[in-house]
Amino acid sequence: MEPTLKVGGLLYYKKIDLNDFRKDDILVFKSSKHIVSHRVVERQEYGFVTKGDANKNNDNSMVNNINVLGRGTDWCIPYLGYYVSFLYNNKIIMLFVIGIMVYLNYKEKKKIKNNLIMVLVLFLSCQFCYSFYNTSTSVINSFKTTDYNVKLFTNGGTLVNDLRINKDVILPDAKKNGSTFDGWIKEEDGYKAEWIDTLYSFKVEPIIQGVTYPLGKSGFTFTIWKNDKIIASNVKSFNTLCVYDDVFKVVVNERDGYAINSFKNKTFVIQKNTTVNPSWIDNIPPVITNFKVDNLGYYNSSLGARAGWNIRIYIEGFDSGSGISKYQTWLVPYQNGSGAEREDGNNRLLTNVLYLDKPEGRTFCAYAIDKAGNEAEKCATIKI
Numbered sequence: 001m002e003p004t005l006k007v008g009g010l011l012y013y014k015k016i017d018l019n020d021f022r023k024d025d026i027l028v029f030k031s032s033k034h035i036v037s038h039r040v041v042e043r044q045e046y047g048f049v050t051k052g053d054a055n056k057n058n059d060n061s062m063v064n065n066i067n068v069l070g071r072g073t074d075w076c077i078p079y080l081g082y083y084v085s086f087l088y089n090n091k092i093i094m095l096f097v098i099g100i101m102v103y104l105n106y107k108e109k110k111k112i113k114n115n116l117i118m119v120l121v122l123f124l125s126c127q128f129c130y131s132f133y134n135t136s137t138s139v140i141n142s143f144k145t146t147d148y149n150v151k152l153f154t155n156g157g158t159l160v161n162d163l164r165i166n167k168d169v170i171l172p173d174a175k176k177n178g179s180t181f182d183g184w185i186k187e188e189d190g191y192k193a194e195w196i197d198t199l200y201s202f203k204v205e206p207i208i209q210g211v212t213y214p215l216g217k218s219g220f221t222f223t224i225w226k227n228d229k230i231i232a233s234n235v236k237s238f239n240t241l242c243v244y245d246d247v248f249k250v251v252v253n254e255r256d257g258y259a260i261n262s263f264k265n266k267t268f269v270i271q272k273n274t275t276v277n278p279s280w281i282d283n284i285p286p287v288i289t290n291f292k293v294d295n296l297g298y299y300n301s302s303l304g305a306r307a308g309w310n311i312r313i314y315i316e317g318f319d320s321g322s323g324i325s326k327y328q329t330w331l332v333p334y335q336n337g338s339g340a341e342r343e344d345g346n347n348r349l350l351t352n353v354l355y356l357d358k359p360e361g362r363t364f365c366a367y368a369i370d371k372a373g374n375e376a377e378k379c380a381t382i383k384i
């Protein structure tokens with residue numbers, strides 16, 4: 001609270017009704033280890049949002065109603081808190097000093113007046129400190145330990161720190177996976193922990209042929225269960241918010257022309273933001289529906305076999321996956337001779353084809369190639 005209140009100063013506070021607090025009042029409250037004085041920023045149902053004068057941002061956690069001590073003054077007695085704390089925490093030493101001074105006073109009668117005054121000052125100081133501590137009017141946190149019966153219902157969580165029972169009970173924070181602790185609520189037979197659920201995202205984004213589609217792609221679908229209940233059937237993408245330990249099951253649907261190369265049926269227990277990628281890949285060759293190799297006769301009838309023959313290669317097909325990309329045809333080389341290299345197209349005329357009159361004949365091939373690079377091949381050998 002610098003510069004308004006100096007560290008080590010002694011501050012007076014008064015217990016008032018919680019509804020009487022106003023914005024910018026100095027709120028005195030108990031934290032896990034200290035008694036703190038910060039300004040009120042906002043009053044809420046279960047506590048206060050606070051901020052120190054020297055801090056740029058509000059405090060990270062809300063001050064629960066049960067930890068409020070009272071409203072403090074906007075002034076303090078500088079450094080007196082250090083003195084009070086020392087005297088109170090060293091009572092035995094101070095009593096020992098008083099005893100020595102009484103003894104010295106007895107031995108040296110001439111200094112009786114000065115010694116008695118000093119003894120009186122020390123005694124009153126100790127009483128003053130003791131009074132401040134035990135009436136809880138100072139901002140110094142020290143209590144005598146006593147026994148209390150306090151029941152805490154963590155509502156699914158666990159305690160972060162051990163509970164230390166004092167004259168004024170400071171309840172520890174609790175902890176629960178997937179939730180933020182929101183304070184203790186007084187109930188008839190104890191205190192119940194309140195929680196704010198942390199929200200997590202659960203997304204299903206398909207991958208088709210190595211490409212991710214956050215919004216999905218037509219024809220590629222899946223079905224989703226949440227906590228054993230169907231919530232989305234045959235959808236192409238999915239995105240929702242959920243809480244800790246929600247259980248999702250994703251069943252991937254078959255797609256004609258594609259193989260599922262991820263999981264087909266898998267369960268996911270949510271403990272963080274989760275993105276699931278069902279995956280399909282086209283690794284299925286096309287289907288050739290029509291393939292013909294026709295001998296159209298001599299290239300030059302007057303030269304006959306010496307000039308060769310004209311050959312027509314024709315192919316048709318379909319692919320239910322990524323689709324036909326192209327067709328190619330070629331002539332297989334004869335022995336050490338040359339053939340005809342692959343050439344795009346499904347209707348090709350080859351001229352001057354030699355050696356059809358050989359016993360082996362000549363082999364002609366055609367290919368259907370889909371967009372994923374899968375090939376289907378048909379070949380035929382012709383001889384005269």
